[in-house]
Amino acid sequence: MLTLTENAATAVKNLTAQIPAEAGGVRIADTGSPETGFALSLAEAPQSEDAVVEADGARVFVDPAAALALDESVLDAQVDGEGAISFALGVRA
Numbered sequence: 001m002l003t004l005t006e007n008a009a010t011a012v013k014n015l016t017a018q019i020p021a022e023a024g025g026v027r028i029a030d031t032g033s034p035e036t037g038f039a040l041s042l043a044e045a046p047q048s049e050d051a052v053v054e055a056d057g058a059r060v061f062v063d064p065a066a067a068l069a070l071d072e073s074v075l076d077a078q079v080d081g082e083g084a085i086s087f088a089l090g091v092r093a
Contacts, residue, residue, distance in 0.1 A: 002028075002062055002070045003092060004055040011077035011085045012058035019044055025052075025059030028075075030066040038066055040087065 004012070016024045021044035029039045046052050046061035053060040062070065074090045 001051065002053050002060065002067070003074050004053065004058060004060065005074060005076040006056065008075045008077040008087065009056040009058040011079065011087070012060060013056075015042060015085065016059065018042065021045060023059070025061050027061040027063070028066045028070070029063040030069060032065075038070075038089075 012026050015026060019042055024042065024044050025046070027041050027043040027046070027050070029041070031037060031039050043061055046059075047063070049064050050061040051064070051067040053062060060075065070089065072092050074092050076088050076090060078086050078088070080086070
């Protein structure tokens with residue numbers, strides 16, 4: 001199962017604060033293309049087949065294809081000086 005670093009959890013909570021839904025989160029979906037990888041979007045709720053990853057109050061919804069590909073991965077995030085968030089995936093040690 002995908003895990004989140006503390007930085008990623010904080011970034012996800014900051015992003016989802018923009019969603020009016022209490023159960024909102026960031027959704028990761030497999031794009032079906034190795035060139036583009038995964039798509040991130042804000043979602044008010046998970047879709048019926050999504051895996052839900054929760055960490056420190058952050059919620060990430062992962063579609064089934066992405067969940068399989070990201071099973072041993074860690075989601076991390078960095079915020080630059082202008083407030084832009086960059087997410088990165090790594091392999092869990």
